[in-house]
Amino acid sequence: MHYGNGSYTKATGGSAAAWAVCHFEGGAIQIAGTTDNTVEICVGEGTDDLIEVEFVDMSVLSGDNSTWVITDQATGNILGLPATQPAGGFNLEGAPTGVCDIWYLRYTGYWIRRSHKRL
Secondary structure (H helix, E strand, C coil): CCCCCCCCCECCCCCHHHCCCCCECCCCEEECCCCCCCCCCCCCCCCCCEECEEECCHHHCCCCEEEEEEEECCCCCEEECCCCCCCCCEECCCCCCCCEEEEEEEECCCCCCCCCCCC
């Protein structure tokens, strides 16, 4: 999991390098109820793989807006842009085999996605 700065909106692609410059302050996240920041799941077997996360220290969060970004670590491709964490956690059952990163972004103003490739 990384830190930086419901309904689930599925998106394909996106590139942080192509987004407008803005300041992100997201704090750190961990698996809910633990101090772990990694978890292993088995995707593709037809069973929901719910991962619920929580903030390590909410006092460091700043910015008027927020979003979640889920990426494929191997390619940097954006797998999802959920506006909020769904009840029960993010369902990664449909994610590709490999390592996925969950990012929480806080920012002031707006950011513009100009490309649909990688984060």
